[in-house]
Amino acid sequence: LLVGPDAQDIDNRFDVSTATDRLEYIKFKGSHSIKDINFRENIRTFAGIRAESDRGDFIVEESSVKGFFDIAGIKSPGLSAAPAITLAAIDLLKTSGANLSLKDNFITPRKHTLFMHLSAEEKAKKIAEDDRFGRMICRCEMITEGEIVEAIHRPVKATTMDAVKRRCRPGSGRCQGGFCGPRVQEIIARELNKDIKDVILDKANSYILTEELKK
Structure with a gap:
């Protein structure tokens, strides 16, 4: 469940924190539109930053x-x-004065598999073609290994945990990656031939694993 947003003017262009008082404000305002919102279904909060024009327009x-x-x-x-x-x-x-011409090899929106939306017959056919579509990795969002591998190997590769999450949603469900996170990390490492410790969450230094505690 997502409720909001609010907006504040801030000076720190790196501050993406959320604050209790603002969340309470969102709850208060949201309840004016929809009564009896079950805020227990809100499992995560987000904040983003955008540059504000001083012209009042784009x-x-x-x-x-x-x-x-x-x-x-x-x-x-x-x-x-x-x-x-x-x-x-x-x-x-x-x-x-730019010299513009239409591209002959323009790539239209790339297709990707949404396994949960396939019919039973289509699912069986997909699994017969690639058995990775028969292995469920994210149980909350019903995302298969085949979909994750597809996301990793698109022309612009998804090389981080959050990149894969944005492409095909593993980790977006109720457990927020608690179940599927380690498996997604293993799949990224395997597909890109990387050490699993080099698979990061998103930006530089957002490491997940550093060393083994037990052998």
Whole structure:
């Protein structure tokens, strides 16, 4: 369950902490919209940071440096505005003199397997083709080993725990990776031929394992 968000102006661009008073504020406001929210179903809290434009609007323009374009200050409506922003950016490139041509080998959205949404017949066929789809790794989200391997080997490889989580959701369920985390780490290490201690959570130095305590 996700409830929120709120928003605060802060000066520290690295501060992604959450605070009890703000969570209580979100509960208070959320209950105005939906009564009797079961906040016990909220198992994790998140915070993010975005740059705020001093213009009160999106910045979509060529900068004072020719050929450098600012697409910045994009707030929440940016998700739905993204296609229009893209077209505006293309127009800016054309106006600036860029030589644009359509790619003959453009890759349309890449397909990936959503095993839990397949029919029984489709699941059986997929497992017959690759038995890794018959091994359930994340029981909360019903994610198979085959889906994780697919995510790791996409053209832009998923090489960290959080990268795999964002691609196909293992660790997003009730246990938050308590059950599947070690197995996902093993799969990443195996598929990328890495030492398991070199498989990190997300950013540099976000190590998970350092050494064995017992032999």
